[in-house]
Amino acid sequence: MSHEHRLRFKTLVMVLLMVVCANTGDLMLARGMKQIGNVEISVPGLRHALLSTIQSGSIWIGILFLIGFTLCYMTAVSWADYSFVMPAGAFGYAVQTMLAIVVLHELVSPKRWIGVAMICVGVLLVGQTKPNTTNNAGPVSP
Amino acid sequence: MTRVILMLIFFVLCNTGGELAMSYGVKQVGEPQSFRPLALLRFVWAAARNSWLWVALPLLAASFYSLLILFSWAPVSVVIPASASNYIVGTFGAKYLLKEDVSFKRWLGVVLVCAGVTVVLLTGKG
Numbered sequence: 001m002s003h004e005h006r007l008r009f010k011t012l013v014m015v016l017l018m019v020v021c022a023n024t025g026d027l028m029l030a031r032g033m034k035q036i037g038n039v040e041i042s043v044p045g046l047r048h049a050l051l052s053t054i055q056s057g058s059i060w061i062g063i064l065f066l067i068g069f070t071l072c073y074m075t076a077v078s079w080a081d082y083s084f085v086m087p088a089g090a091f092g093y094a095v096q097t098m099l100a101i102v103v104l105h106e107l108v109s110p111k112r113w114i115g116v117a118m119i120c121v122g123v124l125l126v127g128q129t130k131p132n133t134t135n136n137a138g139p140v141s142p
Numbered sequence: 143m144t145r146v147i148l149m150l151i152f153f154v155l156c157n158t159g160g161e162l163a164m165s166y167g168v169k170q171v172g173e174p175q176s177f178r179p180l181a182l183l184r185f186v187w188a189a190a191r192n193s194w195l196w197v198a199l200p201l202l203a204a205s206f207y208s209l210l211i212l213f214s215w216a217p218v219s220v221v222i223p224a225s226a227s228n229y230i231v232g233t234f235g236a237k238y239l240l241k242e243d244v245s246f247k248r249w250l251g252v253v254l255v256c257a258g259v260t261v262v263l264l265t266g267k268g
Contacts, residue, residue, distance in 0.1 A: 018226055023193070026218075029213065030213050030218050031252065033214045034213070036214070037214065038214050039210070039214045039215070041145075041211075045248060049211075051156065053210065068163050071186070074164065074186075074189060075174060075185070077164070077165040077169070078168045078169065078171065078172060078173040078174070078185075079173045080238045081236065081240075082161065082165040082235075082240055082242065083232070083233045083240075083242050083248060084159070084230065084233050084248070086229065086233070086236075087229055087233075087252045087255040087256075090229070090255040090259055091177030092262070093259055093262045097262065108252055109265050111261060111265045112261070112262055114261060115257075115258045115260075115261030115263075115265065116170075117258070118217070118258030118261060119254070119255050119262065120256070121258075122251040122252065122256075122257075122258055123251075123255060124251070125248070125254065126251035126252065127190035129245055129248045130243075134241060134243075
């Protein structure tokens with residue numbers, strides 16, 4: 001396997017891990033914030049929101065997944081371009097749609113299918129470009 | 143609605159700025175030697191000593207908190223599509239700040255992804 005193919009493959013694996021962590025993290029955060037309710041922009045309002053987020057289990061699980069996402073993201077951009085990794089992460093929306101059909105048995109509108117197709121073609125196009133167009137440093141030295 | 147739009151702009155700027163700074167810093171650090179816990183810890187430790195990571199962290203923290211506020215102000219189906227502009231802003235940043243070679247094909251891909259994400263999330267679940 002050539003260096004570029006290997007780079008593309010390991011970036012793809014890392015992007016898939018990013019997608020899983022980011023989607024789960026966002027869902028948990030949204031669930032936690034819905035439980036907390038509207039946040040008011042005032043000192044007491046923000047203090048109350050901060051205390052509520054600290055005490056929310058859903059928020060903490062969301063944070064753990066987002067830490068996992070950050071670690072995967074940092075690893076991916078250490079060897080590949082930011083403009084390569086970032087759009088590839090949008091593949092998660094296609095995965096979400098497939099999960100909605102397979103797991104939740106939801107009906108998906110033609111409009112949504114068009115959107116998913118656009119994302120897939122976009123990711124495919126980005127995936128065909130050179131993963132790294134800048135000169136990176138080598139591996140971290142001990 | 144105005145406060146949602148202003149918060150969205152703040153979120154996009156902080157998120158893109160933070161990711162670009164992190165990407166720049168991590169490139170200076172170099173990739174992990176392996177995926178063993180010790181090598182990953184060494185990677186995180188090396189990253190933690192890079193000043194760009196300390197520029198990225200407050201920006202990402204601000205974007206994280208603004209996202210939390212946005213989730214409480216507006217439905218997810220409104221917040222996420224609007225934040226899809228991250229893809230375009232981020233690619234501009236990668237080209238002009240990180241000096242990445244963004245080819246026509248990559249631009250086309252990014253624009254399609256951005257448009258696709260907006261279409262997917264504006265249609266909701268059904």
